[in-house]
Amino acid sequence: MPTTSDFERMLREASLRVTRPRVAVLNAVHTQPHSDTEQLIGAVRRDLGEVSHQAVYDVLHALTAAGLVRRIQPSNSVARYESRVGDNHHHVVCRTCGSIADVDCALGETPCLDASQDHGFSIDEAEVIFWGYCPRCSATHHP
Ligand SMILES: [Zn+2]
């Protein structure tokens, strides 16, 4: 697990000023991958005490723009955040409870970026979401 000084270094390397809310949000995203904003606000507050929603939104926006955090938003879900950036991994989402897990690229590296037709676009990300039922929900609802 990265430490506070690792998070401070990541912020500096991304040319972001080191602030306690930024460190706390980075820590929360690393500790609880695929959390939504509400869950992250809860984690940051346990860490720092009272922090406004807006402050956490602003930090998430800055971290996402700097590439330190990846934002994913499956349909019918609020935005979720994770610290696993730059490897173009995919996600599997449960249709019932919305739980999310990471799925590595089936072919390794980032072959999904080699779209069969690029239509002249310069492509830098492929977002693949597998939908289904998590083990807990498939045991309860889909025997
Ligand atoms: Zn489920």
Ligand SMILES: [Zn+2]
């Ligand atoms: Zn992920």
